[in-house]
Amino acid sequence: MMRLWKVVVLLNLALALGIGLGYLRWARENRDLRAALTRAVETARRPIGDHTWTVHGVVRSVIPRLGVVFLTHEAIPGLMEGMTMGFEADDPKILTGLTPGDPVRFTIRQEGDRVRLQAIEKVAGP
Secondary structure (H helix, E strand, O other), X not given: OHHHHHHHHHHHHHHHHHHHHHXXXXXXXXHHHHHHHHHHHHHHOOOOOOEXXXXXXXXXXXXXXXXXXXXXXXXXXXXXXXXXXXXXXXXXXXXXXXXXXXXXXXXXEEEOOEEEEEEEEEOOOO
């Protein structure tokens, strides 16, 4: 009889631990979903139309024949978080002289759903 109560207590502890951990996981997922929903709503509220931003970044790769440069850039307010991505240049000539690792300041323009690189210049390192 003494062993039966120990089994019951252990089962109850295991059940309580499982429920507690499940609740914590649910709460974390709920928080992450709320944050994603907030970001989606902010993105949806972004004004439609043409906008221009000038930000800093670092050249990762240049593909002159395609007129594309890959940059790691800081957050672009109202457009996107900081990340590494490719930008198509309005004029491929502006990519001349860029090499991977160059710190740059660049201007992009959003026209509808397209974002294009308008200007780029090397700047002094950080």
